Amino acid sequence: MGEVIVITSGKGGVGKTTTTANIGTGLALEGKSVVLLDADIGLRNLDVVMGLENRIVYDLVDVVDGICRMKQALIKDKRYPNLYLMPAAQTKDKNAVNPEQMLKLTKELAEEYDYILVDCPAGIEQGFKNAIVGANRSIVVTTPEVSAVRDADRIIGLLEANGLRNPQLIINRVKIDMVKRGDMMNIDDMVDILAIDLLGVIPDDEYIVVSTNRGEPAISDSKSLAGQAYKNIVKRILGENVPFMNLDSDEGFMSKLAKVFGFRKK
Amino acid sequence: MLMKDNAIVFKGTKEGLYIVLKEEMIFDDIIHELENKIKPSKRFFEGAKIVNFKGKNLTPGEYEELVDILQNQYGMQFLGDYDSLCRSTALSKEESKGQLIPEPVKQSLGNEETALFIKGTIRSGQLIKANGNIVVLGDVNPGAYLEATGSIIVMGNMRGTGHSGTQGDYNTYIAAFRLEPMQLRIGDIINRPPDGNQYKSKVPEMAVVRKGMIIVEPYLGKK
Numbered sequence: 464m465g466e467v468i469v470i471t472s473g474k475g476g477v478g479k480t481t482t483t484a485n486i487g488t489g490l491a492l493e494g495k496s497v498v499l500l501d502a503d504i505g506l507r508n509l510d511v512v513m514g515l516e517n518r519i520v521y522d523l524v525d526v527v528d529g530i531c532r533m534k535q536a537l538i539k540d541k542r543y544p545n546l547y548l549m550p551a552a553q554t555k556d557k558n559a560v561n562p563e564q565m566l567k568l569t570k571e572l573a574e575e576y577d578y579i580l581v582d583c584p585a586g587i588e589q590g591f592k593n594a595i596v597g598a599n600r601s602i603v604v605t606t607p608e609v610s611a612v613r614d615a616d617r618i619i620g621l622l623e624a625n626g627l628r629n630p631q632l633i634i635n636r637v638k639i640d641m642v643k644r645g646d647m648m649n650i651d652d653m654v655d656i657l658a659i660d661l662l663g664v665i666p667d668d669e670y671i672v673v674s675t676n677r678g679e680p681a682i683s684d685s686k687s688l689a690g691q692a693y694k695n696i697v698k699r700i701l702g703e704n705v706p707f708m709n710l711d712s713d714e715g716f717m718s719k720l721a722k723v724f725g726f727r728k729k
Numbered sequence: 730m731l732m733k734d735n736a737i738v739f740k741g742t743k744e745g746l747y748i749v750l751k752e753e754m755i756f757d758d759i760i761h762e763l764e765n766k767i768k769p770s771k772r773f774f775e776g777a778k779i780v781n782f783k784g785k786n787l788t789p790g791e792y793e794e795l796v797d798i799l800q801n802q803y804g805m806q807f808l809g810d811y812d813s814l815c816r817s818t819a820l821s822k823e824e825s826k827g828q829l830i831p832e833p834v835k836q837s838l839g840n841e842e843t844a845l846f847i848k849g850t851i852r853s854g855q856l857i858k859a860n861g862n863i864v865v866l867g868d869v870n871p872g873a874y875l876e877a878t879g880s881i882i883v884m885g886n887m888r889g890t891g892h893s894g895t896q897g898d899y900n901t902y903i904a905a906f907r908l909e910p911m912q913l914r915i916g917d918i919i920n921r922p923p924d925g926n927q928y929k930s931k932v933p934e935m936a937v938v939r940k941g942m943i944i945v946e947p948y949l950g951k952k
Contacts, residue, residue, distance in 0.1 A: 616872065620852030621854075656871075656888070
């Protein structure tokens with residue numbers, strides 16, 4: 464029986480889809496069978512980020528409506544072993560699916576695959592309810608902005624109210640220079656307010672834009688700092704104890720390398 | 730409504746649990762109220778040891794009936810007997826007249842009736858309302874609302890909006906280990922922290938009404 468993980472944030476544009484794509488790819492690279500489920504009906508993006516847009520024939524709404532079989536809508540990503548995408552419909556809206564149908568679908572998927580990653584739409588309405596209904600684990604993505612943290616707090620409250628205990632936190636797009644100058648929210652302060660476990664911190668990385676536009680997740684590129692951070696997150700999801708990356712960009716190359724291999728200075 | 734809420738009170742003492750009944754209640758109401766009170770948390774009360782009733786004189790017949798309901802319907806253990814009820818009722822009357830209530834040193838703060846206890850973080854978008862006081866064992870985050878007819882105590886960071894004395898009681902207060910609220914309201918008075926740099930609280934503080942304004946002051950003496 465696989466695990467259904469919903470990736471959510473409340474606020475839009477904080478990196479849910481990018482996170483879903485990278486974690487999913489990372490889990491597939493670790494040898495797990497993974498389905499990326501795009502729950503953002505009407506505003507689908509996950510297929511674009513994965514570079515699989517042109518291969519969509521059937522989508523999630525077709526599956527729940529019984530127009531096709533589940534397997535027909537699953538797009539296999541040939542670059543990775545055992546990575547599949549279930550795209551959302553683009554011509555419908557969130558009300559095309561109800562929570563019972565989503566629950567049934569995620570259950571069926573979880574029987575065959577190790578990890579089902581649900582890319583949740585922004586907001587707290589029907590789309591959110593659809594996305595979380597089948598999940599047994601949740602990841603909240605936020606950025607170091609007051610508005611994003613506020614929305615993350617609201618979402619955590621709603622997740623807990625819906626029985627998803629212990630959501631985990633990913634802080635995306637952290638600019639270390641700005642944090643140092645005191646111009647950006649401190650990571651400790653954010654964890655303090657949100658009061659949930661920190662799963663990882665993703666540094667702001669221009670390469671993400673490049674990789675997103677190219678349709679190749681950053682995690683597959685060893686040069687990307689964000690990709691490295693996602694790799695660590697994947698290991699933590701698999702239960703490994705990986706120390707948090709030191710994102711201090713003043714550091715020399717060697718000490719950075721040492722960090723990557725898990726040696727600590729102090 | 731408020732009277733009804735307190736019509737039956739479970740009171741813990743050194744000897745054990747007493748059920749305090751209002752003197753002016755008629756017997757049928759007692760049975761009805763008992764059901765209202767116990768039914769929702771029946772499992773909680775199962776096996777509870779009740780020492781006796783208090784506060785109202787019951788006839789032996791009424792007494793028997795109540796004990797029977799508690800024991801057989803709700804699974805409680807009843808330790809007392811009718812004679813000791815008569816004694817304790819007489820005693821409690823005396824108590825209430827000449828009781829040694831320590832004179833409040835400064836002022837009594839809020840009513841001491843009931844409190845809603847909540848453990849955990851109160852998050853954005855969550856509204857906690859209470860007919861009485863609110864005690865939070867945890868943080869209250871920005872965007873969360875606490876509304877109490879009585880006072881509010883936050884054993885953690887208070888960063889949300891707090892409204893005490895919602896029915897106009899200016900003697901209520903809002904206290905927190907770290908009082909960094911979005912906004913504070915006591916009765917119909919509204920105040921907020923000063924603009925500019927985000928206010929950081931260093932010591933436990935409480936907000937009270939003085940001269941028609943909400944002011945915030947430490948509640949521990951200076952060290």
